[in-house]
Amino acid sequence: MSLYGLIARNQHLRYVDAITGKHYTLADLQATVEAPDEQALAFLYLDNSIASVKMLLNCLNSRLTLALLSPKLHIEYKQRLEEVYAPYYIYDTTRDEIPDFDIEESGLYRSHRGVRNVIHPDIKLMLSTSGTTGSPKFVKLSENNLVQNALSILNYLPVNSSDVTPLNLPVFYSYGLSVFTTNSIAGGQVVCGNRDVVQKEFWEDMERYGYTSVAGVPYVYEVLHRIGFNRKEYPSLRYMTQAGGKLSASLVKSFGEYLSERDKHFFVMYGQTEATARMAYMPPHNLLRKIGAIGIPIKGGQFTLAPETNELLYSGPNVFGGYAVSAADLGTFEQPPVLHTGDVAKVDADGYYYITGRLKRFVKLFGTRVNLDEVEMILNQEIQGETFACIGMEDKQLLVFHRHGIQDDASIRSLLAKKLGLHPTAFKVQQIDDFPLTPNGKLDYTALQQGALPQVQA
Template identity: 45%
Template sequence: MELYHLISENKNLIFTDATTGFSKTIKEMHQSLEIENLRSVVFIYNDNQLPAVETFLNFYQSRFTIALLGLGVNVEFKENLEKNYTPYYIYDPSRSEIEGYKVVDASRTIQLFKRIENAIYPIHPKVKLLLSTSGTTGSPKFVRLSDENLVENAQSILDYLPVKSDDVVPLNVPINSVYGLSIFNTNCIKAHQIVCTDKDVFKKEFWHDLKNFGYSTLGGVPYFYEMLQSIGFFKKDYPALRYFTHGGGIINHKLIEVISEYTEKYGKKFFAQYGQTEASGRMAFLPPEDLLRKRASIGRPIQNGRFEIEENTSELIYYGPNIFGGYAERRADLQFYHQEEKLHTGDQARKDDEGYYYITGRLKRIVKLFGSRINLDEIELLLKDTFGGKTFICLDLNDKHLAVLYTDANLNREIMVQTLKTKLHLHASSVKIIHITDVPLTVNGKVNYPLIKESLESEILVQ
């Protein structure tokens, strides 16, 4: 596998456990597990710890197809997936037994579950990695990715990211998300130290590690940067940090101003990026020098990629060698791999005169309320910009109300209502303003809109 070859060629690479400080070189990780080399499926429930990373790298260099999932997905979801795909091996440190499987020692420190009655079925040789699209619950739907997809994307990212051979990189984004995986792949190819951690980035233990290890970079979705602002992160310098990356949505204008001022003051770089699982990670990036000038832009396509905008719907279409080979919803789907020519992103976009692209909304986030088409993403950005970059979440409830959720208890609800009334001509009775203390997130760290919407609509039905 070429990706593993590129990683193993980095003789400088080490992996460190954040809690113990124990490290392993890439050479020590090579074929460190006793596993059968079959054309079959392995499920790896990842927690970003060193054993999970070691298991992932061992299976990646084998003939196995890897389904990479989060350790925290609920047991019912796990059981449904395992019934559907009958994996040969399972890595799951959260369970002591799995029906139909026996425990085997793959090494002195790593145990696997091995299927007792093995079901070998046809798998297309290009199907190397399966990433879930459904978060913690839902249908067992995977994106089929090839080794070539991942290599192409990693090399395109390395074309613009300033990764250095002495960089120390924390896995603060789960590698079972495509964003976290792209961070992992690119830095394994070129950086020095990967710090395996599952520590909460908003707890003091993580910030102790940041100083102790001297992290070179941090990555996160918009909510991550909103939270950094709320805890005063941008008021202080962390000398080892050289650059930041971002993915998973648009950052509001006010926060962009804060980040731009911070990076200019302390000599950092901030790379806004745009990507999807179906594109193996990244599709576009905004150069740091354009951050303030082209705020809210996703920039331009990555190396070997290109965009076009569909005339009738304004949907952004992507072309590139990192586009996936289709979806899988059952094990029979794994025998196929169809390299798509183009990817319908589901995002609406526009392009300015200089060739920079802007996401204007998500097709699924444009709803009809009160007889008018409303873009929920635009309303969120409006509120975030009006209230200094604070966190807001906007949803439609039962096609009857606009729900506006906010996290800062100091904000004035009446001013929120007045803002919506003035800017959007909405009547106060059609808006529900709700304060929340905790924001439910998906396994990728994004706001879990479906879960919040389901919870709120259920409450309305009960009332």
């Protein structure tokens, strides 16, 4: 069955507009989105408002292939992506007009030039691998990927028809989308809105609507900790989930204890966009006994460790159908037999997995995956004639190396903050005399990483 078909079967489902408090059934939100005969691509720049959710649902109910994107993406990046992929439709309420597109009654902008791509019919959804660098790299997902992953998640999360779930993570992000799909299939009320945990209104809504769960990336938990979440009581809350990077041991303990003392559950989870969202979860009863673990594979999924490297490999029906970096890649959908997670792992005697390192070149900043090579490319484009090397610092900061005395550090930080839409404190800049090289003449990132730690902490 299709994702929309499963959602349509949920008789208890209501979408609630957080602003007005109005309830809508799926039928209330239904509107026809016309799809041309050929497989066509729609770029949806979605926030979490009821209008965006309506658009997403109706597009899911069409034959279109959807690329979900952040409406806050820098306009230059939006235009570049649209040039690369030539979408047939665009949904973006932040723009009043789009050249060569006409707005239709549905709220979609339609291209004058029609369908200009050949798209494999299995590609239902495309998610960006990076929220902010404007990289054209997308993960290709099928309807089956979405359905299977949602069903596996529903196998361990206690979602039920009396739930009231806020969409407090972006729906264009795989984790936020999984909150949306699972609760649409099996939940009760799904509260749509753009309020976040730093707003008083979010907590007023929590009381007003009686939220039964809250989802968060590590940064959200840091904020919750900072604002004293655990000093208060939330009678309606039944469980919380965490994914999108490693939560510090002290916060796992703090939230794990707080929730278990109140007979509520804390689900620490692990996943990747390449696996639609979820690959593993920690059963709450073992959370405090195995702090730091990512847990056990979800139903239908399997982990193995690669010989020699100990890279964590995953297989399951939620493994993606490859990347797209250009329009030509839309013509294929090929699921690899195993997903190389890029994470190095170990497993204990009970079958619980632990991440011990990372092979891939990215850093997670405030829950957003930022590809380090892409950041280097941005810097090389913007500041020509300089060489840059980027490394990640424990998923807290991105460290940029450059040569002494050519460019000042502050301007590099503010450039990155602006281009990536992230707070400047996420970036650290360090000058060096010369870049370390490996024996075959490549940049030696391992040496940079090792050399960086003591100096940065000083």
